[in-house]
Amino acid sequence: MLICLSANHKNSSFDVLEKLSVGAPGTAGGIIERYPTLSGAVIVATCNRFEAYLDLDEPDGASPLEAVQAAIAGVSAGTGVTADVLRETLDFVHGNGVAEHLFAVTSGLESVVVGEGEIAGQVRRSLEEARERGTTTPELERLFQRASQTSRGVKNRTGIGAAGRSLVRLALQLAETRIVDWATARVLLVGTGRYAGASLAALRDLGVTDVRVYSPTGRAAKFAGSHGITPVSERAFALEADRADLILTCTTVEHHVVTAALLRAGAAANEDAGTGAEPEAPAARRLIIDLGLPRNVAPDVTEIPGVELLDLETIRIHAPLEELNATSEARLLVGRAARKFSAVAEEQSLAPAVVALRSHVFDLLDSEIERARAHGDDTEQTERALRHLASVLLHTPMVRSRELARAGEQAAFTGGLDALFGIRVESGSGAGGQAAAAGPTAPGIRSVRADDAASIA
Template structure:
């Protein structure tokens, strides 16, 4: 059984998302340690989302509530958050509806900026991390690989795939009114991680040419060489940060890399170099009329809120960006949701067929065991010209055709139990108990519409 629980910009506060995101790498292993029924876990953590996708081995007829509560407790323990509060915040999705939810997320339909492009890569990296940690399963692999395929379809077949849909670009749109001339804007990019390349591309699209990069982790030189810009050393960081017009932070560092003290120290150093007097905490004359914009795209926060205490400094962070996110473009969004609906339903149908596979194998074995016995009997009577064998094999194929078609039809409707019971009643064929249990679980967890809208399937508690 697949289960997903999630917190996002739609149902959780920024502080909670920040805590969850900061500890996301520890969550999946801890979830697996919490309960034997959890076979696998993949965690998706972005600047506006934390989601855990679980593959449960729930016994026939059992409730997954205890397992889910234990998983939520595990997440709370690594993020130092109260489990009861998390249960009240998380949205829960189960069964085949999980596919519809993940496909929608991977396609950018649940993002702050609908259709934003970075999320598909984040979903892919989440699966890669789970592989590295050994927390994924074949069913979770199938789920996430199909999600990547769906996101590519949405990008290629709808207007949501157009260039420029991202948090980075929205942030720069909001900064437009504060920037006189992009071509003359001196910019410091802090970070070389997942958003740095996209941030640099978005800046260049607006005509920014004067960009330098600083990396808290020491990767600035390599990033600068790859992108044709200059790196900033740790010794020069404060001075450069104080001198530029725009700072864009997008680092995965677990500490704040820009704060009031950094900018004040940089300004004081510049004033000293210019032989300007600095009296107490007063602003040096060199910066008296400066306007400086700091854009924080990091989660956890890269920038301390106290930077606005420095005269002339404005802060644009994720909370502000979320408030100004544009409305969905309804036609393009409807087309994208149709693709998600189709692909999620197909995922559910193929899953039901896979759960029925042991019974299909049992029927084919039954038929071909009889066939081989008859062929051997015919050969013992001297019929060795091959015509009898060919006729018997053709007849077996014809006989199996209708049961195979019906198996797929019943699996897609969630009624594979009827097919298994029919085999037992007609032929005395009973697939392995484990296979029957898997089929029962699939039927029990699958809603009538496997890709029903996520709003209808989210609940506020696992109970």
């Protein structure tokens, strides 16, 4: 059974998302350790969401309540966010709804900027990190790989991402009223991580040519060399921060990189060197865009005259409305992909029963062939005829197994095997749990199911 616990820009405060992001790396292992049948976990943590995708190895119809509570305890222990806050914040998705939710997330349909392109890469990296930590399962692998395929299909077949929209581009769009001339703007890029490349590309599209990069982790020279810009050393960071018209931060370090103290030190150093701003220069001349989570910029920078801070909370408020046609088409594709994913999972859930039936029939077949040989009938024609008969007899049960699985009626097939042949197969778990009613919802957690198939189609 697949489960998703989701905190995002729609149901959580920025402060909660920031804490969840900081503690995200080690959370998966802590969740799995707390419940014996939680076999896998993949954590997706971005600047606007924290989601735990879990594989619960329980029989069909089992309640996930205890597993959810254990997962919440694991997230709380790893991030420092109290269990009570998590229960009030997290959305709970289970069963068939998990695939549709992840496919929509990966396609950018649940982002602040609908259709933004960065999220697909972030989801892909989340799976890679889970692999490195050994917390994936075959079903989670299939889920995330299918999510990546779906996002590519949505991108190629709809206009939802045609304009190259992203959080970075929205931030720069909001900055246009503060920057007089992009061609002459001096920009300091802080960070070489998840948004740095996209930020640089967006700046160049606006006509910016003077870009310098500083990395608090020492990667500035490498990034600058591969992108044709100027690296900034630790010693020169404060000076360059004071000289920049725009500072754009996108690093993943867990402390404030740009502070009021840094800007004051840079101003003092530039003044001593005679390279500071002229007294008659306009006060409101420096804009700082903070795309980091946790925050890269200390709130006290706004105490300095002429400095304006544009952070993720502000950007989120100004996110544009969805383009209805493109979004509707994209959600149609996501719904279809989710139904196909679930149909395959349902078929796989009956695999043990199908294998048991085939084994039963072919064991009988082998016995009959041996009996015939013992009575002197060892011709190839006899063996061929018996094997053909077995295949004909198995054809209809194989077809019906797929039909019943897709209809969520696995019990009818397994019950028939027991009644007719005495073959007993344990109820499926993992993929097979997708069709099962998942039991009551954990107190204080909203249960979110995918839309009914008829309403999507």
